[in-house]
Amino acid sequence: MAEQCILVIGGGISGLTAAIEAAEAGYDVCIVEKNPYLGGRVSQLNKYFPKLCPPVCGLEINYRRIKENARVKFYTMAQVESVTAKEGSYDVTVKVAPRYINDRCVSCDACAQACPAERQDDFNLGMGRTKAAYLPFDQAYPMRYVIDAASCKDGCMQKCKDACKYGAVELDMKPETVKINASAIVVATGWNPYDISKADNLGMGKVKNVITNMMMERLAAPNGPTAGKILRPSDGKEPKKVAFVQCAGSRDENHLPYCSYICCMASLKQTTYLKEQYPDATADIFYIDIRTPGRYEKFYWKVRDMEGVSFTKGKVAKVENTEGDDVLVTLEDTLSGKKVRLAFDMVVLAAGMESATRQNPIQLGINYTAEGMIVPGSLKPGIYAVGSSKSPVDVAKSVQDATGAALKAIQSAIKLLPAGGVR
Amino acid sequence: MSEGVEVKVEDKDKVKVKELNPDLGFVKEVIKSGGESLKKCYQCATCSVVCNVTPDDNPFPRKEMIQAQWGLKDELFRNPDIWLCHQCSDCTAYCPRGAKPGEVLNAIRKISIQEFSVPGFLARMVNQPMFLLLLLAVPVIALLASGAGHIPAGPVEFGKPGGFLFSLKYIDPLFTTIAVLALLSLFMGIRKYWSAMSEAHPATGMPLGTAIKETVKDILAHKRFDKCETTKARSTAHKLVFYSFIGLFITTVLAFGKIILAPRTGYLAYFGYNVNVSASLLTGLVVVYKIIGNVSAAALITGILLIMSNRMKNAKKAGLGSYYDWLFITLVAGLGITGLLAELLRVGNVQAAYPVYVIHLCFVFFLFAYAPFSKMAHMFYRATAMVFEKKSGKA
Secondary structure (H helix, E strand, C coil): CCEEEEEEECCCHHHHHHHHHHHHCCCCEEEECCCCCCCHHHHHCCCCCCCCCCHHHHHHHHHHHHHHCCCEEEECCEEEEEEECCCCCEEEEEEECCCCECCCCCCCCHHHHHCCCEEECCCCCCCCEEECEECCCCCCCCCCCEECCCCCCCCHHHHHHHHCCCCCECCCCCCEEEEEEEEEEEECCCEEECCHHHCCCCCCCCCCCEEEHHHHHHHHCCCCCCCCCCCCCCCCCCCCEEEEEEEECCCCCCCCCCCCCCHHHHHHHHHHHHHHHCCCCEEEEEECCCCCCHHHHHHHHHHHCCCCEEEEECCCCEEEECHHHCEEEEEEECCCCEEEEEEECEEEEEECEEEHHHHCCCCCCCCECCCCCECHHHCCCCEEECHHHCCCCCHHHHHHHHHHHHHHHHHHHHCCCCCCCCC | CCCCCCCCHHHHHHCCCCCCCCCHHHHHHHHHCCCCCHHHCCCCCHHHHHCCCCCCECCCCHHHHHHHHCCCHHHHHCCCHHHHCCCCCHHHHHCCCCCCHHHHHHHHHHHHHHHHCCCHHHHHHHCCHHHHHHHHHHHHHHHHHCCCCCCCCCCCCCCCCCCHHHHCCCHHHHHHHHHHHHHHHHHHHHHHHHHHHHHHCCCCCCCHHHHHHHHHHHHHHCCCHHHCCCCCCHHHHHHHHHHHHHHHHHHHHHHHHHHHHCCCCCHHHHCCCCCCCCHHHHHHHHHHHHHHHHHHHHHHHHHHHHHHHHHHHCHHHHCCCCHHHHHHHHHHHHHHHHHHHHHHHHHCCCCCHHHHHHHHHHHHHHHHHCCCCCHHHHHHHHHHHHHHHHHHCCC
8 A cells, every 4th residue: 555645855954844844734744865864965064054053953853853753754765766647646656775774773883893894985975984884974863774785795794694683684675665645745855066076177086185065064073084173185184274166166157057055155164164173274265256145244254354264356277286285276366367376285175066856867757957956847736846956055945945845735735635624 | 365455645646547448349349250258257267277378477368358348459459468378278168157268369369450450441351251252353353364264275384484374464463562562561560569569568578589589489389389288189280280381481482583593484584684503403493392392282281171170179168260260261271272283183284273273373362462461460460479478578
């Protein structure tokens, strides 16, 4: 029998919000999340702008609301496979990949300790490795380990199983298919950082101490690969001279033609991370235009007036290795009209946001822009797109958008019921 | 990094206020001349960074883009920078807005030739497709009037005594006059450009002689061209065409020398001077220029075909170019191909050699008569800018 619910595709901050708001209004909701944990990109952030508080508090509250509400059902490691379009009643097939660890897991780490294989730590954007049996991060929800079968071959999983005292490791777990009959669908597929190594002049992947803004979040996060200490990748040196390269891939027809909206605020925020850890450090922000829309302008003023922080108008268009693992950037300071070459300990590329539907479009009979973002006008009745699936947005806007979408989804669900009916 | 200049109140009289004269007609002309992407530029300065041929101080082409957007014609024309640009198109390839700075600067260069060359109306005609037939009619009519329509009987001969060339009545005075006028026009244009630059920039660099010497070295080695990345292959193609022009110039000089010196039939003999040149020297001369001429012709055709194919291949990254470019390319290609074809037909003793040769002469006329106004002038303006750059100490 198919599950009857409002389907939310994506368990990031937008999806969680839409799902919980609808559930708390009395409607059954199903979240389909492709990662083994909920929380999406927000769980990778060190702090929110402009308040500079850690996002984990907000996520914890959301997880508690899920635990207390029987109307929210979620599937991790799950992806929508097909949707049979029938207005207001969508038959959806969801594929759930095997986690190899069941709900008896108590997160004791024994399986990971026994596991002989390793995998790249994608939660930390490739900075470091984990065992093939791993907990995605220390505050993951659900708090349950997962085995990466592709990295754990030839009896490797058996070692994990032998180490588990709770019988939580299930080697014969198979992919599952879940049938859902959705009265409405909320698409909250979120975003991926743009692969900025495609810009061959910005040094990503070629120049040692060039990192992206999301990597900077992980370096500064207490549960990150350096336990929250900002250290440059090549030699673990404390970076005292850091450059932020704005519009790395954004506002660029060769990459992302649009403004990614959050990168200026992100770099300003990360400047505060740096200055907090190393008060004597300098931060150089190279920009085309500083875009801090609305009231965010105040945050810009605050960071601008910090000591050791300087802003230069001119896009960095060349990034190279130089002596002692330092990074040489070249730009034209357009206000003085001089081409300058400057060396830094580390360079942070403010890489833009790319809608996840670009790499992984959902077959809902809808239109995507050339850059893979959902065109809201092309959505069928009962389907709503939220957050960064439509346009680059920040967390605050995503949450507002998702709250509104919850109401729209409820309206679609009600149309299915007899007049005055409550579900 | 950039420090604002603070002006004290008491110094205000000393501050020279710079008056800007925006010329909106100029903006439209740039857009019309292949710079239609001009207004897309948002001044991020990626172009100045990826450019390998720009100086660090006041780099191009970012500032040229805003000057062109604002119609600051004088700023652009009184500066060597537009010609120091070799249109590598690295800027165009990396431009985040598709503003194609390489194409825009090319359009500005075209307009600057129009601005400086004398007489200006001829420059405007050369650069507009609507006047093409009219301009082409000049050599066609001149040649027909000289009797080029008449095909002689007997074995096919062009330059030998009694050959086809000798039957064309006005050909020598016509081509000589045209060459002199073209050189005069070029000289006047270059002089105007030089003084415009000298007014705007003080000379603090190397002496003129050294500057010229260094420039010649740069050009011969194609030093700047070799710094291009996006259009790397262009350097080889341009070298082939460049050196073939030098080769063909030498060929022409030697052939002309022979025409002057030849006993009995030469010009000197014609005017009553009896020169004693040994037959073996003359034969040697012919052999030498035949070799240089044929090698150069092969290089010219190879080079220009490579230029065409490079342009097509790079069209997406670097832009296809405009009428100004393609007129020049077509003329050079036509010149080479008709020249070689005429030679082959002559050797094969085919009568069609004559009309082909006449077409070849039309190409020669077009290329050199209109040289001060077409893209052909680029070599003179660019060389001048390179000398000026060194002399002014901008480099």
